[in-house]
Amino acid sequence: MSSVKTSISTSNNTISATAKLWEPKDHIPNSVKEFLDLTQPNYLLGLLNVIQQLKIQKRTGWLDYGMSVAESESISDHMYRMSIISMLISNPNVNRDKCMRIALVHDMAEAIVGDITPVDAIGKEEKHRREWETMKYVCNELIKPVSEIAAREIMEAWLDYERIESLEARYVKDIDKYELLVQCFEYEKKHNGKLNFQDFFSTVENIKTDEVIKWTKELISLREKFFASLYK
Ligand SMILES: Nc1nc2c(ncn2[C@H]2C[C@H](O)[C@@H](COP(=O)(O)O)O2)c(=O)[nH]1
Numbered sequence: 493m494s495s496v497k498t499s500i501s502t503s504n505n506t507i508s509a510t511a512k513l514w515e516p517k518d519h520i521p522n523s524v525k526e527f528l529d530l531t532q533p534n535y536l537l538g539l540l541n542v543i544q545q546l547k548i549q550k551r552t553g554w555l556d557y558g559m560s561v562a563e564s565e566s567i568s569d570h571m572y573r574m575s576i577i578s579m580l581i582s583n584p585n586v587n588r589d590k591c592m593r594i595a596l597v598h599d600m601a602e603a604i605v606g607d608i609t610p611v612d613a614i615g616k617e618e619k620h621r622r623e624w625e626t627m628k629y630v631c632n633e634l635i636k637p638v639s640e641i642a643a644r645e646i647m648e649a650w651l652d653y654e655r656i657e658s659l660e661a662r663y664v665k666d667i668d669k670y671e672l673l674v675q676c677f678e679y680e681k682k683h684n685g686k687l688n689f690q691d692f693f694s695t696v697e698n699i700k701t702d703e704v705i706k707w708t709k710e711l712i713s714l715r716e717k718f719f720a721s722l723y724k
């Protein structure tokens with residue numbers, strides 16, 4: 493059991509506590525475990541139930557702002573539209589198929605870790621540690637028994653995104669932010685401006701590629717016109 497020792501000194505003694513580190517194996521849904529615990533484990537169905545968690549888990553950012561679970565998009569909804577947006581890249585130097593693959597796997601760890609927002613108390617370092625441990629678990633324990641090549645490709649695509657090692661990963665990082673902002677605007681319009689995700693737009697400064705910057709500027713201009721029209 494991996495753990496971290498912490499101690500708090502008080503006036504008359506030192507209280508030490510051993511906090512258990514978060515590990516993916518302690519958070520595998522029972523619906524996945526039932527396939528892995530079979531006499532003949534069915535890794536394919538176990539994996540597909542992990543992917544099911546992405547289809548049913550709603551993105552935390554919307555829930556934080558009081559949106560209902562019913563109307564909030566799921567993690568896989570977000571990755572699907574990012575994959576479609578990846579097909580629209582016009583830069584001939586970009587391998588769009590590679591972008592689509594990165595988009596489809598970049599948040600895969602959230603199936604077990606959950607969707608941690610940039611404002612969550614957990615913090616970036618612990619978020620990345622949990623996601624890294626989870627991707628190792630999913631790739632080595634679930635995907636590899638089904639397809640060694642798929643396990644390698646998915647881990648490679650995920651690491652590429654994390655480390656932004658390729659031009660394609662750079663584009664997908666931008667598309668991750670752009671897709672979020674498109675979703676913000678869609679929800680703001682649906683709620684006639686009663687919902688306002690202005691805080692999310694601080695991420696605009698982190699968008700680096702010219703093409704996605706251009707898309708984002710057009711989105712922002714339309715959003716500004718929408719909100720201006722509400723106060724006419
Ligand atoms: N409460 C806030 N949540 C935010 C903000 N910016 C993004 N988010 C949400 C959106 C997603 O639920 C999650 C991150 O998504 P990834 O695609 O990066 O996994 O965080 C914000 O400013 N406030």
Ligand SMILES: [Mn+2]
Nearest residue numbers: 570598599668
């Ligand atoms: Mn994402």
